Structure formats: structure tokens, C-alpha cells
Amino acid sequence: MNIQKSKELFDRAQRSIPGGVNSPVRAFKSVGGNPVFLQSAKGAYLYDVDGNRYIDYINSWGPMILGHAFEPVVEAIQKKAADSTSFGAPTELEVEMAELVKSMVPNVDLVRMVSSGTEACMSALRLARGYTGRNKFIKFEGCYHGHADSFLVKAGSGVATFNIQTVPGVTGGVSTDTLTAPYNDLEAVQQLVAENKGEIAAIIIEPVAGNMGCILPQPGFLEGLRKLCTEEGIVFIFDEVMTGFRLAQGGAQERLKIDADLVTYGKVIGAGMPVGAFGGKLEIMKHIAPLGNVYQAGTLSGNPLAMIAGYTLLSHLKNNPSIYTELEEKGAYLEKGLKVVLQESGIPYVINHLGSMISIHFSEKPVVDFASAASANNALFNNYFHAMLDKGVYLPPSAFETWFLSHALSKEDLDRTIEATKKSLNELAKVSV
Numbered sequence: 001m002n003i004q005k006s007k008e009l010f011d012r013a014q015r016s017i018p019g020g021v022n023s024p025v026r027a028f029k030s031v032g033g034n035p036v037f038l039q040s041a042k043g044a045y046l047y048d049v050d051g052n053r054y055i056d057y058i059n060s061w062g063p064m065i066l067g068h069a070f071e072p073v074v075e076a077i078q079k080k081a082a083d084s085t086s087f088g089a090p091t092e093l094e095v096e097m098a099e100l101v102k103s104m105v106p107n108v109d110l111v112r113m114v115s116s117g118t119e120a121c122m123s124a125l126r127l128a129r130g131y132t133g134r135n136k137f138i139k140f141e142g143c144y145h146g147h148a149d150s151f152l153v154k155a156g157s158g159v160a161t162f163n164i165q166t167v168p169g170v171t172g173g174v175s176t177d178t179l180t181a182p183y184n185d186l187e188a189v190q191q192l193v194a195e196n197k198g199e200i201a202a203i204i205i206e207p208v209a210g211n212m213g214c215i216l217p218q219p220g221f222l223e224g225l226r227k228l229c230t231e232e233g234i235v236f237i238f239d240e241v242m243t244g245f246r247l248a249q250g251g252a253q254e255r256l257k258i259d260a261d262l263v264t265y266g267k268v269i270g271a272g273m274p275v276g277a278f279g280g281k282l283e284i285m286k287h288i289a290p291l292g293n294v295y296q297a298g299t300l301s302g303n304p305l306a307m308i309a310g311y312t313l314l315s316h317l318k319n320n321p322s323i324y325t326e327l328e329e330k331g332a333y334l335e336k337g338l339k340v341v342l343q344e345s346g347i348p349y350v351i352n353h354l355g356s357m358i359s360i361h362f363s364e365k366p367v368v369d370f371a372s373a374a375s376a377n378n379a380l381f382n383n384y385f386h387a388m389l390d391k392g393v394y395l396p397p398s399a400f401e402t403w404f405l406s407h408a409l410s411k412e413d414l415d416r417t418i419e420a421t422k423k424s425l426n427e428l429a430k431v432s433v
């Protein structure tokens, strides 16, 4: 595959942008090689600056659930832009957006719009602390809740990809209040809560983890956390930045039938524009300024272009529930096909999959937490990534990221992906002999 222009752009980018990218995982540093620079995308396909086409399994890390350049969203943004790109003052559209979100997801009495998933999680944690008057919180190893200081302890995504054990710049003072437990280990959480009785403000979790590959909650785990939070007066926060509006209209809360006290959103809620949101029960949300004193603000919060993009996409999802059934079918078809070729290859593997989130770990044992994800053969994943890219399939450039399916993927695209996996595994087997 010719990626000459991408190579030239990467050289040029590194002279002006740290590492040549505006978000670390994109640099391909852990998988090696040159990142491809993208020109455009439509539906299930990405086109790079050299004119190569790829079937997309990143989908902007989640937002493009209906594929790229979904016409109603593009048209709505174009129309709205003519009325000004920002006011910094209230609009009717923000009210409509909040009402729409409330009508789609459980347990959200009030919702505040922000500009990213990082902001949403950072604000939800501050609110939980302000509401409870407690400082400590529990997060899970390998979960990623954005790059606010408190969360950069044993985090997933790029922090795991680059194996950054301690993030310089995050002070000891901040991180001592961050307690961590292995994903799916209820006993470890119960022990932490017992050791820090009355001091834990919140437990925050990705209900289906997507930042160490895709990892599913084991039966009883989330239920156990919910019970513990209720008993101990701890705010239970679902980080639904990845799962929100994706696993179901009502996200993981609806899909897994677990109630959260606060929920954070990002990605799909903005249809590819910079949007995040946090919301939840009135009792807690009423402490946010200007109702209460837990301060949180943003010049671009509720930005009209971001709101119209999100509103258009969410309305479409709400009015077409069959999209979720079809996404389900596409995910199941892909899993089944991948399993056949992986089985034939003889390479030990684990596929974790729920709805339109899926990933492969080259592992002999179940992948249920960060330790099992990290002990998989991730060097093999890196080679698999490149072999797939060469065949026009764009996977996340790290084993510590979930793949996202879009509704735009056709059966032919899925078949081509399965076939590319078969060929890639054959090539890799030959190299390792």
C-alpha cells in the first residue's frame, strides 16, 4: 500500500505538533510504523491522503455509530452554522437536547452539557465529592475516564498502550485520593470500602470497559457495586462515554439493567462534534452551580453546532430502534466469522463482544481485567494490526482499545474483514515459523 503522502505529512507534523499528533494513540507509536493521514470518510469507509480506502472499526473512537458523514447530521450542521457558531448564552436547542437525552436514558433528571468525555467525568467526580463531602474515590485498573489528574492512576487507553506507570505532573497529593481495584473483583472493592469507611465519595466504572480492549462485566459484579454504593452512601458513576447510546438507546444502564446515580456521556452524544455530558439524579445534580456551589462551566458548553449534530443523531437513533437490532446482528456475524478463522489458525485468542463493541486479545486465558489484557500476546496484536491495515481494514492501533462497529458496515464489509483476518493470521504464522 502506498502511503507516501502520509509519511511526508507525519515528518512535517512532528516539526510542529508533539509527536506529530493531537492525541497520543494516533501516532501508531506502540504498533510501530507511520500513521495514515485521513482526507475524508463516508459511511463505513475512510480515505487517506494517498487515496487508499479502509473499512473503519474505530469510527472516531465511537461517535460515528451510523457511519461517517451521515447526511442528516451534515445538513443540520451546515444549516445551523449560518445562525452563528457560538453564543455563550442559552438557546432553545439546548433545552430540546436535554429533554431528548432524558427521554432516552434512565436515571437522568438533570443533564449538563460539556465539551468532552474528560470534562464530563472530571465534573461528575467533583460533584460526587461536593455532594458527599468525601475526597476519595475508587476506579478500576485499565479503565480510562479521560485525562483529568485524578483519573490518571492505573489508567487504560493511551496510558496503558504506552505503559506509563506514573504520569509526571500528576501530584502525589491528587493521586492518593484515587483508589484502584481490578475490574470484575468485587471483593477487592468491598475491602477498599471497609478500609476507608465513610471516606469514599464515588465509585466510577466503564460498565463495559473499552480502554483495555473490550472487557465485559462478569455476572453479579455491577450488581454488587450498586448494592455496596447504596449501603455506604457512595455515588455510583457510570462512565458511558463509550457505551452511551451505543449498547442501547439507554446505554449500559438499560442494556445491563443497572441504575447509576450519575452518568457521563461523550462520543455518540456529539455525533463527532466535541460534546460530553453528565447527568443524574436530582438530589445530586441540584448541587451543581448555579443551583448549588459545585462549580462547573464552559464557554463552548451547549455550542449550537455541537448540539444540532448530537440532537440530529440521537433523534434518528430514537426514531429507528431497529438500528440497535441490526448493529447486534452485525456484531454477532463478525464475532462468528472471526472465531472460525482464528480457530483455524491455531493461535490462542479471546474475543470479547457486546453489541457493537468487540475486540480480539491473543490470549490463552479469559480476559476479564487489566492484568489478563496486559498478559496477552500484544506484540502479535501489533503485527495483526499492520497486516489488516495493509488489507484496507482500519483497527485501533492498540490492543488496549475496543473496536467500534457502525451501522454503515455491510455484510460484504464484514466478510472482507473476516477474510483479511484469515490472510493476516496466515502471513503471521509463516513469519513466526
Ligand code: HOZ
Pocket (backbone or CB within 6 Å): 023, 024, 025, 026, 061, 144, 157, 158, 211, 401
Ligand atoms: N481516548 C481515545 C481512545 N480511548 C483516543 C482518542 C484519540 O486518539 O482520538
